[in-house]
Amino acid sequence: MATMLAHPPSIETLAPFRRSRECHTAVPAEIEGDIPGWLRGELVRTCPAVFDAAGWHARHWFDGLGMVYAFRIGEAGIGFRSRLLDSEAARDAWRGKARLGNYGTPTERPLWQRIVEPVPRMTDNDNVNIVRIGRDLVAMTEGSRQLVIDDATLAVDGAVRYAGDTLHGALMTAHPHFDAEQGKVVNVATEFGMHGTISVYEHAPDARRREVVGSWQPARIPYIHTFGLTPENAILVAHPFAVKTSKMLWSSKGYIDHFDWHPEEGTHLVVIDRASGAVREHVTEPFFAFHTVNAFERGDETVLDLLAYPDAGIVAALRVERMLAELPDLRPTLLRIVMRHGVARARVEKPGEAGFEFPATNYKRVNGRAYRYVYGAANWPDAGHAYASALVKTDLDTGQSTAFGDEPYVFGEPVFVARPHGESEDDGVLLTVGSARDAETSVLAVIDARTMTPIVRATVPSAIPLGFHGSFIH
Numbered sequence: 001m002a003t004m005l006a007h008p009p010s011i012e013t014l015a016p017f018r019r020s021r022e023c024h025t026a027v028p029a030e031i032e033g034d035i036p037g038w039l040r041g042e043l044v045r046t047c048p049a050v051f052d053a054a055g056w057h058a059r060h061w062f063d064g065l066g067m068v069y070a071f072r073i074g075e076a077g078i079g080f081r082s083r084l085l086d087s088e089a090a091r092d093a094w095r096g097k098a099r100l101g102n103y104g105t106p107t108e109r110p111l112w113q114r115i116v117e118p119v120p121r122m123t124d125n126d127n128v129n130i131v132r133i134g135r136d137l138v139a140m141t142e143g144s145r146q147l148v149i150d151d152a153t154l155a156v157d158g159a160v161r162y163a164g165d166t167l168h169g170a171l172m173t174a175h176p177h178f179d180a181e182q183g184k185v186v187n188v189a190t191e192f193g194m195h196g197t198i199s200v201y202e203h204a205p206d207a208r209r210r211e212v213v214g215s216w217q218p219a220r221i222p223y224i225h226t227f228g229l230t231p232e233n234a235i236l237v238a239h240p241f242a243v244k245t246s247k248m249l250w251s252s253k254g255y256i257d258h259f260d261w262h263p264e265e266g267t268h269l270v271v272i273d274r275a276s277g278a279v280r281e282h283v284t285e286p287f288f289a290f291h292t293v294n295a296f297e298r299g300d301e302t303v304l305d306l307l308a309y310p311d312a313g314i315v316a317a318l319r320v321e322r323m324l325a326e327l328p329d330l331r332p333t334l335l336r337i338v339m340r341h342g343v344a345r346a347r348v349e350k351p352g353e354a355g356f357e358f359p360a361t362n363y364k365r366v367n368g369r370a371y372r373y374v375y376g377a378a379n380w381p382d383a384g385h386a387y388a389s390a391l392v393k394t395d396l397d398t399g400q401s402t403a404f405g406d407e408p409y410v411f412g413e414p415v416f417v418a419r420p421h422g423e424s425e426d427d428g429v430l431l432t433v434g435s436a437r438d439a440e441t442s443v444l445a446v447i448d449a450r451t452m453t454p455i456v457r458a459t460v461p462s463a464i465p466l467g468f469h470g471s472f473i474h
Helices: 087-093 110-118 311-319 320-325
Strands: 030-033 041-052 063-075 079-083 128-132 136-140 146-149 155-158 178-179 184-191 197-203 210-218 227-229 233-238 242-243 267-273 279-284 287-298 302-310 335-342 346-347 358-359 371-384 388-393 403-404 409-411 415-418 430-436 442-448 454-460 470-472
Touching: 030 136, 041 128, 041 430, 079 454, 136 155, 155 302, 184 233, 197 233, 210 233, 210 267, 210 358, 227 287, 233 287, 233 302, 267 335, 279 335, 287 311, 311 320, 371 409, 388 409, 388 430, 409 442
Parallel strands: 128 470
Antiparallel strands: 030 454, 041 063, 041 470, 063 079, 128 136, 136 146, 146 155, 178 184, 184 197, 197 210, 227 233, 233 267, 267 279, 287 302, 302 335, 335 346, 358 371, 371 388, 388 403, 409 430, 415 430, 430 442, 442 454
C-alpha cells in the first residue's frame, strides 16, 4: 500500500495564487474605459489553481490542478467564466491518489506498478497553455496527452488523438509554433527510451499525424520548455540541465527531480534543418531558460532571442515550500544568441536591460523574422511577502524599455492582439490578467502596445491565480 506523503504547506491562500472556490459561467465585468471597436473575441487561459485535494498535495507550482478561464469581449461589454479542468490527474487527486508522473510532485505508485510501468505515464493536468489548433481549442502541458476544450462550456471534450505516427507516448512541449506560410503546426517531442530522442515534428492544423522532420540523440536529455523557429530551422536550447534516461526507471520522484545541472558542458544550441533534417550544434556559456522569444536568419547567421537565468535554481525556487518562504524573482535576462554557420562557438549579446518573463510579440507578423519589440511580465518579491509587478516593453533597436504597472495587481503574460490593418509592429493592444494582491477580485487590463498606457480595466469578483499562458481567439 502506498504511503501518504506528509502534508506540505499550501500556496492557495497566498496572493496572487489564491482562487475563488466556485466556477463561473457568465459574470459581467465592471468596465473602466472604452473598448476599441475592433477588439472582439475571447482571451482563453489556463493556470494552476488547486494545490490541495483529499490528501493529495502539489509540491511544485507547475503541478497545481488546472483551471481554464476566459474573458469574452463583445459589443455588450466583457464577460468572465471559468471551470476546473477535468483530467485523469485531477480525478486521481480528488481521490487522494498520484498515479501519473508530475513535474515536481512524487508519485505514490505501489511496487508492482513501478515494475510493470518503469517510467510512469505523464500527467494530463494541462495547466500550462491553451491554443487553437485547427478546429480544436487545445489545453496542454509537457506531457503526451493534450485535452480538447469545448469553446462554449470550457469543459473537456476528449483528448487530441494523434494516429499513425512514430511518436506515441512522447512528451510534447506546451509551446507549439504556427507557420502560417507553410500551413504547419511545429512542435518538439521527447522520447525516453534506451536512447533518449528529441524530435521536431510538423502537421497541418486540421491533421493529427505528426511527421518528424529531424531528430537529435544526446547522451543526456536536456529539459526543453520552448524552442525557436524560422522558415528554415528549428532551434533547441540544450542547456546543461539534463538527465540520463536510466535515472527515471522505477522512480517515484517528480519528473524534473531527475535532472542535474552540468555547467561544465555549457549550453548547446541544436539547429535542425526543417527540409533535410540535418543537425548542427553550437555551444556557449551555461544558462537556463524556460522561454524563447523569437528567431530569424540573418545572412549566414541564425539568431535566437531568449530569457535566461544564470542556472537551474529557478526550478527549485518554484517549489511550493520555497515559494511560501520567499517568492521567486521572475526577471530573467534577455539574451540574443548568434550562431554563424561553420563556427562552433555562439556569440551572446544583451539587447536590453529590463528583466521579464512570459514574452510576447506581434507573433503573426514577426515570428521567424527580424523584429523590433518584445513584451513581458516582470514580477519580483516586494515588502510583506507580496509581488511587485509590471508589464515591460523593450525596443530591441535601442535597448530602451517602458513599463506599465497597477499597484493592487500582479500581472501575468501579456497577449498581443494586432489592430486590423495596423501599419507598425506595435500597433495593437496587450491583454493581461491581474491577480489582486489584497482582494477577491481580478482584472483584465487592455494596454496600448505602443504607449504602454491603459485603455480598459475590466474587473471581476473572482480571485484568479497567477498562471502561465493562453490565446486570444477571434
